[in-house]
Amino acid sequence: MKTFNYHTPKDVKEASNLASTSSAFLAGGMTTIPSLKLGLATYKDIIDIKSIKKLSGIKVSGKSVTIGATTKHAEVAASKEVQKAIPALAKLAGNIGDAQVRNRGTIGGSISNNDPSACYPSACMALNAVIHTNSRKIPAEKFFTGMFETALKKGELVEAVEFQVPEKADYQKHPNPASRYAIIGVFVAKHKKEVNVAVTGAKSCVYIDKDLSKKLSSSFSSSAIEGMKVDDSEMNSDMHASSEYRANLVSLYAKKAVEAC
């Protein structure tokens, strides 16, 4: 590991001011630390935001669940309030990685990294989340811009994620047997006016499957999408799963999710 400057800012403003083109914010470090160790990434400055109290915690109001950026997956999974408001979100958090990952990894880290196989981005998309940063509020559909890319600018830091409480929701994933990341993951959320089917793992970036969402918006039942073919032309094809297999799984897991709602 190359040497770097390690900072522990007290507040978001200080953290933001420390940021440069060769810096990284560090929360759980589930991606940053292995990248540093393997020499895949080098930074001049590591800005550890874990001690900024304001960034951690869960707030539930009638219409929304707001989770602070440095809140750990295990905390979301164990939160009685989240379990009550959006059980699918607690379930998703409880199935990320393994116990070690869940006790270090954070929601802010996960969505800022925007790994194409991460679970949280699908929840953000399906639950019409708004990403609160230190300078603005970004709707989820504008936040995730591409593989490992987001709308975040230099020095911009995710402070919290505000999820819309749906009528019903469920998340189903087919884990990669080696890494247990999602080969595909499907988050189905039924809101008052529409149904969102967000898919992770299948393409280079999380997306809303418009066909599945439309069908389910007009009739929220698994029979509505039974055997529905999903277009696999843009899907990932790698040694873990072909695009054809992924497309099959998206359709199948969407159905499973609807049934579990």
Place this chain on the structure above:
Amino acid sequence: MASLVGSRVERKEDGRFLQGKGRYTADINIANQTYAIFVRSPHARAKIKSVDTSKALKSSGVVGVLTGKEIAEDKIGGLIAGWAIRSEDGSEMKVPANPPLAKDVANFVGEPIAVVFAETLDEAKEGAEKVKVDYKVLKAVVDPADAMKSEAIHDGVDKNLCYDWLLGDRKAVDEAFAKADKIIKVDLINNRLVPNAMEPRACVVDYNTASEEITLYTTSQNPHLSRLVMSAFGGVAPENKLRVVAPDVGGGFGSKINVYNEEIVCSWASKKIERPIKWVAERTESFLTDTHGRDHVTHAELAVTKEGKFLGFKNETIANLGAYARVFGTVTPTYLFGPCATGVYVIPAAYSNVKAVYTNTAPVDAYRGAGRPEATYTIERLVEKAAMELGIDKTEIRMKNFPTEFPFKQTLVHTVDSGDYVAGLEKAKQMADYAGFEARRKKSEVNGKLRGIGVSSYFEACGIAPSAAVMSLGCGVGLWESAEVRFNPTGQISVFTGAHSHGQSHQTTFAQIAADELGVPMENIDVVHGDTDKGTFGMGTYGSRSLTVGGIAIVNACKKIVAKGKRVAAKMLEVNEDEIEFKDGEFVALKSNKKKTIGEIAFACYLPGQRDEMKSPIPEGDEPGLIESSFFDPANFSFPAGSHICEVEIDPDTGNVKVEKYTAVDDFGRIVNPMIVEGQVHGGIAQGIGQALHENTQYDETGQLMTASYMDYTMPRADNFPEFNLGFTCTHATSNPLGVKGCGEAGAIASPPTVMNAVIDALGGQEISMPATAEKVWKACKTLKKSNAKAA
């Protein structure tokens, strides 16, 4: 006193391992040590045009940089193939030189080219990045099936062929096939596996400038052999100036048999730079450079009558050796594979033909089971397919062809001393509720699932012996084992063994054996292993040999102790030796009932006299002290055997395979510690299920290892397994006085075909290759659905 052999004694090792008190190589630090980082080839095949170390040498903290040029100049020998195999035409196998640091050409990704030593690990890494190697990249040979048609990667090795080996009689097989009602054929790939010992390889070398002795701490399954190879072939130091210590070792599975490049290089370099050196592999280095396992491409045929009697067997296999032939690399696909491929059956005619090829991939060597899993997979796939094609029950066809009399002269090489294959399969059927399967299949069907059942019956030839026989077949060493039993004057005992425990629990089981022989509490016995400065030369642990060979050496040494004890006791009790009985640790004069404990005898042997009396307890012709050693060379292999039955349930929508039930009935002869044996079987089955369903080593066409981390290489985990249902039958081995048979590899040998037979059964006989990953199974389910629709 109750016998300890046969009881579930808790492991002596657990206390320190479970509390993190194990002392592994990476835990050892020597004052003033430097850290080594190896510069490795990023290419599968490349000419090394030049290596420029000048910038690295100037890098902060760097103490030295060495390359293939220096090691060649110092005439340090390379890595060796331990077993010379002859081709069918009588020619000797072709083995390329395998220098510890590649000088002219690199032949697999990860092959070491240079090494950097520095004051800190980070400085060594920094320095290694500054070594500039100029490569000319060449086209790599990766697929073993294509290797013989590809450009030769080693000078003088035509068609990349190491040997073209035959065992058996082609003519007799042809005649048998001509008489057959049906020929069953399979094309199989035995997938390459990465051993993944929990502890990565490591070495720490301490060169003593005063005594000129090298001490090498290393992750080895066989420290004495390592020393022999490094001294005799490497020329690193004379054997008496080289001490090899393998302290706690966290798993080997065969991958720590070899002496590796890093150990040779660091031992040589420590003397050169006159500093201690520490090297610990990172996980990626383990993936890239530990010897891998399996990797066979097989076409096999079984000639059968319509009643299901086996007439003949043929086996044509291409075995991938990887880039170089290593210690057991050449024997694993020949003598450890070919003879076992006829399985537990009476087959009048058979042959195995194996072509071993070099490719630009990591060297392949012994991995838990070594050759026998590949053999069992071959025959058990054939047998299962024969049952299906002939419409005979899969257990019945096996029963029909089992030998019923022992010794059983197996078709190709082995004479199996003992066993009862019928009893084993009957017991397995009962434990697995084989009869109730159809009902369970129907129940799964109602839930939209496909259920399958698979059987495999196996035998294993382990504890390779005797030495004269194995050396006649090309082995470079004899495969005996040694032991020394030392009584201390105060009665505690050290048992030295040449075997090495890296998960096998020898400290417990060997102490059980010695305690029974000597009639002393186990607590008084320490089992000492893993240090060439302690105890006699030994061959190490692999091939399920430790108990059947090493354990017997302990028994024999104990018997010598008791024999001497009797002589001493007779003199002390003033009776004839034949009037002394040894029981429960006491020498009893039968007539007078006077006795001496074995501790008193030991004391007398070391302090042979007493004040005011000129009288020695040591009989004429005997010497003081109480130390005995034994070298045991068994008359034959030991032949554990058994039958395993597995049930899987497949979700046709996802292709997910769930192992629902797994039953194993094994015959390991007499069992020393059932708890430890069960642990060995569990581990073996887990590895076998890993091979069958999960582990998928993949190189791309340029020879890059695609599955070089746990992100991509699927290790099986606890939630992949059901509770294993274990049973034992017990026929004593006749080739050793304890009647024991090896148990370490059986699970990994029997389980891949058992699981695959179940998967293929669920898929209506559609063959798929290992590992049966979800996507592969899903595709097969789609095909099945189509053919079922057509039939309807």
